[in-house]
Amino acid sequence: MPATDFKDYYAVLGINKTASAEEIKKVYRRLARKYHPDMNQGNKEAEAHFKEVSEAYEVLSDSDKRKKYDQFGQYWKQAGQGWPPGGGGAGVDPSGFDFSQYGSFDEFINELLGRFGTTSPGGPGRSPGGRAYTYRTTTGGPTGFSGYNGFDGFENQTGQATAVDREATLSLSLSEAFNGVQKRLDLGTEVVDVRIPPGAKTGSRIRLKGKGAVSPYTQQRGDLYLTVELLPHSFFQFDGENLVCEVPITPDEAVLGAQIEVPTPDGSVTVNVPAGIRSGQSLRLRGKGWPKPKAERGDQMVKIAIVPPKDLSPIDREYYEKIRTARSFNPRSDLKQIKL
Template sequence: MSADPYEVLGVPRSATSDEIRKAYRKLAKAHHPDLNPGDKAAEERFKAAASAYDILNDPEKRRRFDAGEIDASGAERPQHQYYRSYAGGPQGEPYASDAGYADFLDDEALASILRGARRRGPLRGRDVGYRLRVDFLTAVNGGSARVMLPDGRSIEVAVPPGTEDGRTLRLKGEGEPGRDGGEPGDALVEIEVAPHKFFTREGDDIHLTLPVSLAEAVLGSEVPVPTPTGAVSMKLPKGANSGTKLRLRGKGAARREGGRGDEYVTLSIALPDKPDADLEAFVSGWAGAGYDPRGKLGL
């Protein structure tokens, strides 16, 4: 018998959807088979957490579980009622107590009915949850990745363009097998997007801090800029400063409905790693040496 999903995830019955999701993600990350190779106990805890999340993450399944209509595995609970009769009593006669009543079904008959209910027809297999870490550019541009299953098989997952961290992909028929001829469940693959070494993402837009030389910033120039689809050339205006933000239209993350977001490039003036005598001589004789960069701060 499957354990109570609330107990498995360690949440109260009043838990919100966000609390349930956070609890599941924490357990899935701790007990994922990829992170615990050969650990059968961790594998079982991972499966239990996925099964519990499948029930509680679906509002209708959660309602039905709370109402006692399905059990913790998602299987239908037989609905029955007990009939009582009173030997020799006239039909409809009220009684002040249960004395003299008898259950219409005894234990053996009830067990037989329950067995018959379980054989009533084919049952669909349970959905199974997995977590898949993909690299940043695969999520932004689309691509594929493979997820390892507990039985040793691997499934290639098509990652749609613009996939965001936390998105769940459904793989039809890759869950647990059905019973009595029922169709298999699905695999629910939650995507975890790995961070990039210099790109960050906000919605469909990509952000980048770009180092530029003092000469490039002062004189203006064209410089190469990385984007998720490859480097492009960008023109810097004369007198560009650190913190200046420029936009590259259509160079952000792919959108589900088509097109792409934008890329925002923040300039950062970078001086040489080692002292430069020519630069020092120029700055020493610079006519604007009296410029106060902190004047606007009142310092």
């Protein structure tokens, strides 16, 4: 790499190598305001300066990254040309450092500076230097959350020159989601109350405006997006928009028909089971399912399962044997006609 391609981050910010963290921050804020794209619409030169300043600050403001930059800055000149590995033997640094494990010198720098996951250039999470990153942090959290301060899989996927949004998973019981609930969330720096309206389902997203991270470049705060995850229930499940359940009936109820009690989200109801129903058929309870917008309700589907008794009393066995002896119905009569 030519010497002119080497970026001296200290020179970019106009500071010396002994500058304190506070001095670096102060200088960066002044330069970021001066060259910010919002303040220099259409000025490509200002945009380029802003990227350089942002890149320099990203490294020098982090004590670990700054230490690595000071220690390994020499590799920026020695490994920039001849990539990918195998081109002209440039995969091995003359001083003994093996660069052949990296697809490009940028990849080496990303690892050197402690950057985490790289996404596609130009996509979400694009850094001031022109590459894109995804940041993940996980620690313990309060009830209903997991991950960073209760957030599962916290990610920053917005441009670093804009406000930073947060993503979090909120676990709800079926009862909480059906009736709606107010949750108190610990965001680490503050505690907020959020009202979850009735009818939330797995995948539902709730936006808390201005509750995300603060951008170090604009000092604007992003948004917090909560993605709902419903905890499993022992009786109710979902099938598309419908709430579904399975209810067992006896063989005589299937043959003769019956009235049975079926649980719904807001209490039991009496359901007429028609005579001759087959195992696996479903009955529709209109308006007894999951809440929808505008105070509507979906349907609840009751799947029938015919369950024979495991233990028969002497009287039960006697009557079942009489039925078998007298029965004229043969459900397998059509099988006699089946051939290869």
